Amino acid sequence: MEASGALATAGGEATSRRQAMEELGRRARAVAPLLAATPTDRKNRALLAAADGLQSHAEGLLEANEGDLAAAKEAGISATLLDRLRLTPARIDGMAGGLRQVADLPDPVGTVVASDVRPNGLRIEQVRVPLGVVAIVYESRPNVTSDAAGLCLKSGNVAFLRGSSMAIRSNLAIAEVLRRSYEACDVPADALILVEDTSREAAVEFMRLSDYVDCLIPRGGPALIRSIMENATVPFILDGDGNCHVYVDRTADLDMAEAIVVNGKTQRPSVCNATESIVLHAEVAAEVLPRLVRAMPTVEMVGDETSRALAPSVGEADEADYGTEFLDYKLSVRVVDSLDAAIDHVNHYGTRHSEVIVTADEDSARRFCAEVDAACVLVNASSRFVDGEEMGYGAEIGISTQKLHVRGPMGLVHLTAVKNVIRGDGQIRP
Amino acid sequence: MEASGALATAGGEATSRRQAMEELGRRARAVAPLLAATPTDRKNRALLAAADGLQSHAEGLLEANEGDLAAAKEAGISATLLDRLRLTPARIDGMAGGLRQVADLPDPVGTVVASDVRPNGLRIEQVRVPLGVVAIVYESRPNVTSDAAGLCLKSGNVAFLRGSSMAIRSNLAIAEVLRRSYEACDVPADALILVEDTSREAAVEFMRLSDYVDCLIPRGGPALIRSIMENATVPFILDGDGNCHVYVDRTADLDMAEAIVVNGKTQRPSVCNATESIVLHAEVAAEVLPRLVRAMPTVEMVGDETSRALAPSVGEADEADYGTEFLDYKLSVRVVDSLDAAIDHVNHYGTRHSEVIVTADEDSARRFCAEVDAACVLVNASSRFVDGEEMGYGAEIGISTQKLHVRGPMGLVHLTAVKNVIRGDGQIRP
Numbered sequence: 001m002e003a004s005g006a007l008a009t010a011g012g013e014a015t016s017r018r019q020a021m022e023e024l025g026r027r028a029r030a031v032a033p034l035l036a037a038t039p040t041d042r043k044n045r046a047l048l049a050a051a052d053g054l055q056s057h058a059e060g061l062l063e064a065n066e067g068d069l070a071a072a073k074e075a076g077i078s079a080t081l082l083d084r085l086r087l088t089p090a091r092i093d094g095m096a097g098g099l100r101q102v103a104d105l106p107d108p109v110g111t112v113v114a115s116d117v118r119p120n121g122l123r124i125e126q127v128r129v130p131l132g133v134v135a136i137v138y139e140s141r142p143n144v145t146s147d148a149a150g151l152c153l154k155s156g157n158v159a160f161l162r163g164s165s166m167a168i169r170s171n172l173a174i175a176e177v178l179r180r181s182y183e184a185c186d187v188p189a190d191a192l193i194l195v196e197d198t199s200r201e202a203a204v205e206f207m208r209l210s211d212y213v214d215c216l217i218p219r220g221g222p223a224l225i226r227s228i229m230e231n232a233t234v235p236f237i238l239d240g241d242g243n244c245h246v247y248v249d250r251t252a253d254l255d256m257a258e259a260i261v262v263n264g265k266t267q268r269p270s271v272c273n274a275t276e277s278i279v280l281h282a283e284v285a286a287e288v289l290p291r292l293v294r295a296m297p298t299v300e301m302v303g304d305e306t307s308r309a310l311a312p313s314v315g316e317a318d319e320a321d322y323g324t325e326f327l328d329y330k331l332s333v334r335v336v337d338s339l340d341a342a343i344d345h346v347n348h349y350g351t352r353h354s355e356v357i358v359t360a361d362e363d364s365a366r367r368f369c370a371e372v373d374a375a376c377v378l379v380n381a382s383s384r385f386v387d388g389e390e391m392g393y394g395a396e397i398g399i400s401t402q403k404l405h406v407r408g409p410m411g412l413v414h415l416t417a418v419k420n421v422i423r424g425d426g427q428i429r430p
Numbered sequence: 431m432e433a434s435g436a437l438a439t440a441g442g443e444a445t446s447r448r449q450a451m452e453e454l455g456r457r458a459r460a461v462a463p464l465l466a467a468t469p470t471d472r473k474n475r476a477l478l479a480a481a482d483g484l485q486s487h488a489e490g491l492l493e494a495n496e497g498d499l500a501a502a503k504e505a506g507i508s509a510t511l512l513d514r515l516r517l518t519p520a521r522i523d524g525m526a527g528g529l530r531q532v533a534d535l536p537d538p539v540g541t542v543v544a545s546d547v548r549p550n551g552l553r554i555e556q557v558r559v560p561l562g563v564v565a566i567v568y569e570s571r572p573n574v575t576s577d578a579a580g581l582c583l584k585s586g587n588v589a590f591l592r593g594s595s596m597a598i599r600s601n602l603a604i605a606e607v608l609r610r611s612y613e614a615c616d617v618p619a620d621a622l623i624l625v626e627d628t629s630r631e632a633a634v635e636f637m638r639l640s641d642y643v644d645c646l647i648p649r650g651g652p653a654l655i656r657s658i659m660e661n662a663t664v665p666f667i668l669d670g671d672g673n674c675h676v677y678v679d680r681t682a683d684l685d686m687a688e689a690i691v692v693n694g695k696t697q698r699p700s701v702c703n704a705t706e707s708i709v710l711h712a713e714v715a716a717e718v719l720p721r722l723v724r725a726m727p728t729v730e731m732v733g734d735e736t737s738r739a740l741a742p743s744v745g746e747a748d749e750a751d752y753g754t755e756f757l758d759y760k761l762s763v764r765v766v767d768s769l770d771a772a773i774d775h776v777n778h779y780g781t782r783h784s785e786v787i788v789t790a791d792e793d794s795a796r797r798f799c800a801e802v803d804a805a806c807v808l809v810n811a812s813s814r815f816v817d818g819e820e821m822g823y824g825a826e827i828g829i830s831t832q833k834l835h836v837r838g839p840m841g842l843v844h845l846t847a848v849k850n851v852i853r854g855d856g857q858i859r860p
Contacts, residue, residue: 033777033801116822122811124821131833132803210659214833229640229663235834236665256856263858347463369851371463373562381552381854390859391554391850392546403561403644403847404665405834417833420821421799424811426686428693429820 017197021205024193025212028133028158031190036130036156038187040107043153046185047103051096053181054146054174058092064173065142072166085140085167095146095174098395102150105394108413109156123423128416130156132214135234136397137162137203139220142170148219149178149192151397155415158191160213162206165198172196207232214417217398217410237410240401241325242272242353244383247342247368249359250281254288256380257358262295263382264356270327272399273354273386277322277332279342285335286310296331303333310335322349339364343371350374352401354386354408375401375408447627451635454623455642458563458588461620466560466586468617470537473583476615477533481526483611484576484604488522494603495572502596515570515597525576525604528825532580535824538843539586553853558846560586562644565664566827567592567633569650572600578649579608579622581827585845588621590643592636595628602626637662644847647828647840667840670831671755672702672783674813677709677772677798679789684718686810687788692725693812694786700757702829703784703816707752707762709772715765716740726761733763740765752779769794773801780804782831784816784838805831805838 054061065087072085111128118124134157138144145163152159163171171194179189195206207216207228216236218224228236246264248257264275280288289311293301301307302317314333321332322345336342346355354376357368365379376386386408388396393411400406406414484491495517502515541558548554564587568574575593582589593601601624609619625636637646637658646666648654658666676694678687694705710718715737723731723741731737732747744763751762752775766772776785784806787798795809806816816838818826823841830836836844 033803037800118820118822122815122820233659235668235832237834238665253856259856259858267859365853369849370467373463374849376850376852378852379854380856381852382858384859385552385852385854385857386850390548390552391852392548402665404667407847408850417837419799419804420806420816420838422806422808422811422815422821423795424809424815426683426689427811427815428689429697429812429814 014201017199017202018205020197021195021202021209022212024160024195025133025209027190028160028193029212031188032130032132032158034188035153035158035191036109036132038156040109042186043107043156044103046182046187046191047099047150047153049181049185050146050150050178051099051103053177054092054096054099057173057177058089061092061170061173061177062087062089064169067169068142068167077166081140081166085142085170087142087170091143095143098143098147099150102154102395102412105154105412107154108416113418120427121424122427125421126418127421128413129419131415131417133158133160133212134415135160135162135206135209135213135216137206137216137218137220137224137228139164139224140166142167142174144219145171145174145194146178147395148397149175151395151412151415153182153187153191155412157415158193160193160195162195162203163198168196168198203227204231207234210234219398237398237400237405238402239398240353241351242274242383242399242401243276243323243325243349243351244273244354244356245277245279245346245350246275246356246358246383247279247346248281248284248288249339249342249357249361249364250283251360251364252281252284252288252358253360254284254291257284257288258291258295260356260358260380260382261292264384265299265331266296266329267382267384269329272325273383274327275331275356275383276324276326277334277349279334279336279345280307281339281342282306282335282337289314289333296329298329300330301333302330304335306335307333325351339367343368346372346374353399354378354383356381356383375399444631447629447632448635450627451625451632451639452642454590454625455563455639457620458590458623459642461618462560462562462588464618465583465588465621466539466562468586470539472616473537473586474533476612476617476621477529477580477583479611479615480576480580480608481529481533483607484522484526484529487603487607488519491522491600491603491607492517492519494599497599498572498597507596511570511596515572515600517572517600521573525573528573528577529580532584532825532842535584535842537584538846543848550857551854552857555851555853556848557851558843559849561845561847563588563590563642564845565590565592565636565639565643565646567636567646567648567650567654567658569594569654570596572597572604574649575601575604575624576608577825578827579605581825581842581845583612583617583621585842587845588623590623590625592625592633593628598626598628633657634661637664640664649828667828667830667835668832669828670783671781672704672813672829672831673706673753673755673779673781674703674784674786675707675709675776675780676705676786676788676813677776678711678714678718679769679772679787679791679794680711680713681790681794682711682714682718682788683790684714684721687714687718688721688725690786690788690810690812691722694814695729695761696726696759697812697814699759702755703813704757705761705786705813706754706756707764707779709764709766709775710737711769711772712736712765712767719744719763726759728759730760731763732760734765736765737763755781769797773798776802776804783829784808784813786811786813805829
């Protein structure tokens with residue numbers, strides 16, 4: 001009797017969790033048409049009000065964040081994670097600045113992408129419309145709450161957000177400020193819906209709201225990606241790892257190669273567009289590798305036998321090293337004897353994010369760009385340029401490492417879908 | 431002992447099935463870069479050779495098809511399904527004609543979609559490239575094997591196909607002809623890989639080849655769609671049901687409305703862009719409904735109380751009728767008293783495929799187009815025009831009812847991804 005009672009309770013809990021999540025989904029879906037029809041100037045006013053709101057409520061936000069930090073310290077999380085979780089007045093100003101910047105960007109909704117008149121007189125227009133309900137699952141950084149909300153609002157989408165339990169107090173406080181600011185500008189508060197239940201089970205239910213969610217974007221590590229691939233029933237855009245390579249070709253300008261590798265590795269090692277691996281043509285490896293070792297004394301390098309022979313400070317790389325996104329002052333090294341071998345290495349170990357060639361030879365550049373399978377291929381430039389702002393989108397909601405819908409940085413325009421509007425004067429099909 | 435032995439066998443079978451499927455995935459992935467680099471004229475030659483091959487091997491194909499038909503008859507399948515499964519000389523000519531038509535279409539690969547020069551001198555080009563490996567799961571019709579293979583080859587993609595067990599003999603025979611024709615034109619035979627294991631378990635493994643497949647497109651009914659949503663780990667484009675409505679507005683030209691409804695319902699009732707439901711404004715229902723009843727004597731209509739009062743031959747519709755894609759000579763009817771109620775009805779029961787308004791009022795047309803959430807919205811034209819060929823794509827691989835990547839008919843261009851090619855002269859990020 002007791003056992004079956006417990007089972008019933010567990011079943012009941014799962015059911016009520018699903019029902020609660022579906023209720024949120026219904027709310028999101030209900031508000032989507034209103035947002036789609038909201039004029040640009042009203043969306044902009046709401047974004048500016050939200051930016052002001054974040055700054056004027058900074059104290060309250062910092063207080064909520066203190067609660068998250070205290071709980072995280074108690075749970076013994078690492079200093080790096082604590083730093084990502086922390087809000088400061090400067091970071092709040094940064095969030096507000098982000099919202100103001102989004103208000104300044106052009107509204108993609110309503111743009112006519114293509115038009116055609118068919119021989120039978122039908123006029124076809126492809127018009128950008130909001131995706132509808134955009135679900136985002138993200139990890140500790142609370143600024144994602146306002147960044148994602150801002151991009152969704154500007155593109156006419158409901159932001160349906162599920163942050164981590166670690167940041168729940170901060171996220172709730174930020175969401176509350178945004179929702180009140182929206183309402184004051186005649187934008188429905190439900191333009192931003194934050195899931196309060198941060199359990200793992202709720203996350204799975206969240207990924208399965210196929211009746212209510214048009215697109216799911218994860219911002220987090222491999223475990224999150226894996227969980228989405230396993231559990232999601234809604235269409236998703238994966239923002240995967242960046243195991244980015246720089247290949248230094250036989251003809252490379254070695255000063256340029258050095259600058260590009262140093263910049264890619266050390267300018268901000270913790271981000272997905274940082275350089276994680278170098279592939280050196282054998283004809284230049286003896287010169288360039290020792291230069292790189294001298295230029296980056298704080299970077300640990302691991303490499304193959306040839307590279308270790310050229311630079312004794314290089315440690316031994318195993319198979320896993322070549323496949324790892326270090327996100328740290330660490331770099332893997334491989335020496336190859338042809339462009340073909342370089343392309344093979346990059347395609348084998350790369351994560352289809354961003355790959356660089358340094359070369360003075362146009363044929364090599366062309367072949368690398370054509371044959372390397374990645375969202376972004378770069379010739380003679382740092383991998384760090386793979387970024388929404390640097391590429392002219394103004395802001396990004398992530399970097400897609402899959403091929404459907406968008407590859408590479410995702411800007412406002414990628415939060416829209418294209419609707420086919422077909423106008424006739426009574427045409428029927430013969 | 432016996433039980434654990436049986437378990438071990440079952441586990442071993444599952445493992446070997448997974449391994450066999452992964453081996454096919456590896457073959458597909460291995461050939462993808464070769465296909466991506468194959469020049470247009472070689473792809474076209476292979477398509478024309480495949481078309482010739484289908485016609486010159488017609489007898490062998492018909493013989494293989496006889497085997498499928500005999501097995502299907504023995505299994506007692508319906509006459510409709512038998513007809514879909516049947517090959518005839520005319521249908522083989524149709525398949526060959528389809529391949530020749532695809533050879534005539536422009537090659538989307540290499541098209542520059544957008545380009546930009548950033549203030550720091552970086553030149554960014556967005557270039558169309560093949561998706562890579564396109565997996566397609568489809569049901570009984572064997573012509574899909576050559577149609578899908580042709581569109582994939584022209585767009586530089588590996589066609590990784592899994593047809594139904596019912597058509598396996600026909601599909602194998604068609605695939606064999608295509609693969610040999612490809613080889614004779616220096617295109618790798620593995621540009622088309624057909625999965626021979628047609629078990630349900632193999633289908634699930636197929637949907638989970640996330641290391642090898644770039645995009646999965648299902649062509650089949652709701653059970654297949656549900657299985658993909660539940661099991662797939664690869665990104666997919668859903669080709670869902672079309673519960674298409676025609677709304678006849680207060681101001682509609684009633685002759686036009688009649689022609690559009692009759693065409694949408696009866697010109698080819700078995701396809702997804704057929705009209706399944708009509709929504710009539712109360713001010714015109716009394717005139718238009720009896721006309722429609724007279725015009726379509728073979729169509730069974732079911733409707734609400736008002737429509738039944740206006741036309742006694744209309745039966746009673748229940749909730750399920752409004753949500754059903756009949757694919758038959760059957761139509762649901764609803765009378766509404768405003769455009770708002772019509773839009774609500776369409777958004778509630780529609781499947782986001784194709785929705786029609788017949789109206790003389792530009793404001794109503796604009797509101798319907800903006801507020802109805804569907805891949806295609808049509809003003810004063812038959813729903814039957816939602817079709818790749820009619821819309822100018824030349825041929826289609828399906829009709830997307832989701833929002834990511836493509837909405838509505840999918841042509842060659844939608845089998846490509848956009849790669850970001852970034853060229854500099856040594857830029858690093860400050």
